[in-house]
Amino acid sequence: MPATSENKRVTITGKRQLTIPQKYFEALGFESEAECILRDDGLLIRPLHSSVSDFSEVVLADLVSQGLTGQELLEGFREQTRKLRPAVEQLIAEADEMARTGTGRHSFAELFSSVLD
Numbered sequence: 001m002p003a004t005s006e007n008k009r010v011t012i013t014g015k016r017q018l019t020i021p022q023k024y025f026e027a028l029g030f031e032s033e034a035e036c037i038l039r040d041d042g043l044l045i046r047p048l049h050s051s052v053s054d055f056s057e058v059v060l061a062d063l064v065s066q067g068l069t070g071q072e073l074l075e076g077f078r079e080q081t082r083k084l085r086p087a088v089e090q091l092i093a094e095a096d097e098m099a100r101t102g103t104g105r106h107s108f109a110e111l112f113s114s115v116l117d
Contacts, residue, residue, distance in 0.1 A: 008024070009070070014059050020034075020045070028047050029047050030047040031047065031048075033047075034046065034047060034048055035047075035048040051077040055081075055084055056081070058079075059077060059080045059081060059084070060077060062075075062080075063076045063080065071087060
């Protein structure tokens with residue numbers, strides 16, 4: 001979707017709920033979850049797609065490759081999934097800062113070489 005700007009006033013209920021206008025909901029491909037990101041100047045709400053946000057298979061595969069089974073596997077999975085969101089948020093914050101300042105330790109090609117090949 002091309003970068004555009006369109007404003008729409010929405011009402012926030014007493015329970016802190018708001019409705020995403022249908023046009024925006026459909027255009028951005030919202031499903032059942034959204035991600036809220038607090039920024040200095042506001043709140044960014046964007047769709048959270050399960051295919052992007054669910055790293056369960058990757059986490060489980062790594063734990064299984066380490067030889068974990070049974071209760072040990074379950075505990076390892078819980079621990080790793082607790083660490084995942086803060087790690088992703090840190091990566092996003094670092095990417096935002098690099099984009100804002102034009103600095104960074106890695107080039108675009110270095111970061112995405114496996115995806116671009």
